[in-house]
Amino acid sequence: MTKAARESYTGIAMLLHWLIAAAVLGMFATGLWMVDAIDVKQTRADAFAVYQWHKSLGLTVLAAMVLRILWRLAHRPPPLPPSMSTAERMAAHAVHMGFYVLLLSVPLLGWAMVSASVFGLPTIWFGLVEWPHLPVLSELENKKSVEEALKTAHGWAAYLLIGLVVLHVAAVLKHVFVNRDGTIQRMLPGGGRRKAERTT
Numbered sequence: 001m002t003k004a005a006r007e008s009y010t011g012i013a014m015l016l017h018w019l020i021a022a023a024v025l026g027m028f029a030t031g032l033w034m035v036d037a038i039d040v041k042q043t044r045a046d047a048f049a050v051y052q053w054h055k056s057l058g059l060t061v062l063a064a065m066v067l068r069i070l071w072r073l074a075h076r077p078p079p080l081p082p083s084m085s086t087a088e089r090m091a092a093h094a095v096h097m098g099f100y101v102l103l104l105s106v107p108l109l110g111w112a113m114v115s116a117s118v119f120g121l122p123t124i125w126f127g128l129v130e131w132p133h134l135p136v137l138s139e140l141e142n143k144k145s146v147e148e149a150l151k152t153a154h155g156w157a158a159y160l161l162i163g164l165v166v167l168h169v170a171a172v173l174k175h176v177f178v179n180r181d182g183t184i185q186r187m188l189p190g191g192g193r194r195k196a197e198r199t200t
Contacts (some may be wrong), residue, residue: 007078008186016068017187020103023057023064027106027185028162030054055114058107065103081181095168102161109157113150118143 009017030050037047082091100139114123115133123131175183 007034009077010071011189012071013068013077014189015077016064016071020061020064020068023061023159024103024165026057027054027061027158030057031158032094032133052124052127052191055110055131057124058110059123059125059131061112062107065100065107078186081175083179083181092171095164095171096159098164099168102157102164106154106157106161109150109154112137113147113154116143116147116150117142118147129179153156 030053034047034050034054037043037050042046080092084092111123111131112134114121115137120133120138123133127130137143137146172184175181
């Protein structure tokens with residue numbers, strides 16, 4: 001393995017990272033708008049359509065995260081920059097672990113909430129394929145209380161994810177403009193090669 005390869009993520013890891021990042025931003029945008037728009041008569045029809053997009057993005061994140069975990073188990077990530085302190089390394093690992101937990105739990109809670117919904121509306125993944133409801137939740141007799149509990153959990157988990165994204169972006173900006181250690185380049189095509197060339 002070349003030095004450039006050791007200092008950079010694999011192409012599949014990069015693809016999954018940026019796909020998940022784009023889908024998460026789409027989830028934030030649609031989620032924050034639709035929760036209020038659904039209660040307004042003038043925007044209700046559009047909100048129902050946006051709900052489908054929101055659910056589709058969530059399912060995409062869930063599938064991509066499963067693939068990313070499987071890929072991660074078979075491919076070790078590049079090492080952290082040697083300039084990072086022990087505390088920074090621990091914080092980086094904690095944030096990444098938080099991402100794994102939340103990027104799985106947020107869409108799973110959303111899927112569970114939709115499955116327990118009293119409306120029983122179908123989920124059509126990007127208008128192409130109908131995604132099934134979770135069988136146990138969809139067959140409950142008293143769905144309202146379960147749906148409300150799942151809705152609350154989904155909302156809080158989503159806000160925690162937003163906070164984690166803010167921390168992650170702040171850390172990236174610190175590495176780019178303060179540390180200038182080329183960390184961001186590890187997740188960019190050819191970034192590891194460019195970094196290796198500068199150090200040789």
